[in-house]
Amino acid sequence: MRDIRRSGRRDSTRGERKYGLFQVISPSRSAKTGLPLWLLGLGVDRLRTDMSRLLALLFHQGVLDEQFLQLQQLQDESCPNFVSEVINIYFHESEKLLRNLRGLLSDREFSDYKKMGIHLNQFMGSSSSIGAKRVRNVCVAFRAASEQNNRAGCLRALELLEHEYCYLKNKLHEFFQIEQQRVLAAGVRYPIQN
Amino acid sequence: MGSIATESQFHVLAVDDSLIDRKLIERLLKTSSYQVTTVDSGSKALEFLGFHEDHQNNPNQLSVSPNNHQEMEVNLIITDYCMPGMTGYDLLKKIKESSSLRNIPVVIMSSENVPSRIRRCLEEGAEEFFLKPVQLSDVSRLRPHMMKAKYKDHQEPQKQQVEEKSEVEMIIQSQRQEEDESPQEQPRQEEDESPQEQPQQQQQAQGSNNNKRKALEEGLSPDRTRPRYSGLTVV
Numbered sequence: 001m002r003d004i005r006r007s008g009r010r011d012s013t014r015g016e017r018k019y020g021l022f023q024v025i026s027p028s029r030s031a032k033t034g035l036p037l038w039l040l041g042l043g044v045d046r047l048r049t050d051m052s053r054l055l056a057l058l059f060h061q062g063v064l065d066e067q068f069l070q071l072q073q074l075q076d077e078s079c080p081n082f083v084s085e086v087i088n089i090y091f092h093e094s095e096k097l098l099r100n101l102r103g104l105l106s107d108r109e110f111s112d113y114k115k116m117g118i119h120l121n122q123f124m125g126s127s128s129s130i131g132a133k134r135v136r137n138v139c140v141a142f143r144a145a146s147e148q149n150n151r152a153g154c155l156r157a158l159e160l161l162e163h164e165y166c167y168l169k170n171k172l173h174e175f176f177q178i179e180q181q182r183v184l185a186a187g188v189r190y191p192i193q194n
Numbered sequence: 195m196g197s198i199a200t201e202s203q204f205h206v207l208a209v210d211d212s213l214i215d216r217k218l219i220e221r222l223l224k225t226s227s228y229q230v231t232t233v234d235s236g237s238k239a240l241e242f243l244g245f246h247e248d249h250q251n252n253p254n255q256l257s258v259s260p261n262n263h264q265e266m267e268v269n270l271i272i273t274d275y276c277m278p279g280m281t282g283y284d285l286l287k288k289i290k291e292s293s294s295l296r297n298i299p300v301v302i303m304s305s306e307n308v309p310s311r312i313r314r315c316l317e318e319g320a321e322e323f324f325l326k327p328v329q330l331s332d333v334s335r336l337r338p339h340m341m342k343a344k345y346k347d348h349q350e351p352q353k354q355q356v357e358e359k360s361e362v363e364m365i366i367q368s369q370r371q372e373e374d375e376s377p378q379e380q381p382r383q384e385e386d387e388s389p390q391e392q393p394q395q396q397q398q399a400q401g402s403n404n405n406k407r408k409a410l411e412e413g414l415s416p417d418r419t420r421p422r423y424s425g426l427t428v429v
Binding site for chain 1: 212213215216217218221222224225276305306327329330
């Protein structure tokens, strides 16, 4: 990592120049850093496109809504991992809630729909807070079944909820993986910030 | 990171039982340059505020005394409505019933758009009612309430004593909208016509916010002219 930064600094002494692709993709520099080309310059743009494409897909599918963008807006240099921190809390809490719901419904003599409602409200709230639109919508339907004391309906809703949550989690993992790669690649392009 | 509120930064106490929402509101507030303390329940909030039934201290004074439970001045309290145990509404009531705390502006947040609930909170003295998820545009509306409370405190130190005498009367009164001689009521109504509020309303660029608030506005009586609602539907 040190080699990369040193070479970066040297560039900036030549004057205020934006780090264009041509500066970074120089055989000598890549030889110095020992990093493959894809991590230098080129990689960042492609990864950024990948991230945008994935997000666009998730918005299009209604999996995420604008609240997710709000989360991203709240992330900056002073809090660079905000989104992943919040999402990880969401995963942790959601899986606990799903286990609780599954536990309640696997009891044949289950009747505590009020308790179920409390879990669902919590799940709805957290899903809404991170922009997980589809998961939240399933919670709404689930809660309706619960209010009617409809056990079969609740079971169906739970299955759908688990499915939606799974899909969301996989996609968000993918998103964060790409972002990690992008951060790594971007670290190569830019010299040390103040 | 300092534990003492400086004059340049307002300090907000955020109350929410949801960890995610606490993280969110903390970030929203810090991004808006506020100092933030978060707690997960109404009772912890009261504890933090140094709440005592007969507490006579003026909380709007900077106090570093170790004997005083409240080490930091709190300029605004923002609380979730639905919490186990003490709800946000219960907390609001307790704050407004306390002579030492009732000057602190309180804002309620809720994920449910229930007009009667919103009305009840406003009538109990909440300054604003935000629908969750709370956004930056909501947080931008907080400053006027904190400025007003701070400004009023500097202007009217003598009237505080009058209020303390009538504290018992206020606790007995369950209906706050009854004719009240307290000077607090007037500034709140003046706020309706305050030109300061107008730019805030026009900042409501988010369409989804307007839809949310439209729903609750329908539930309110027509004579309610608080700018936070009438302004919001004027788009």
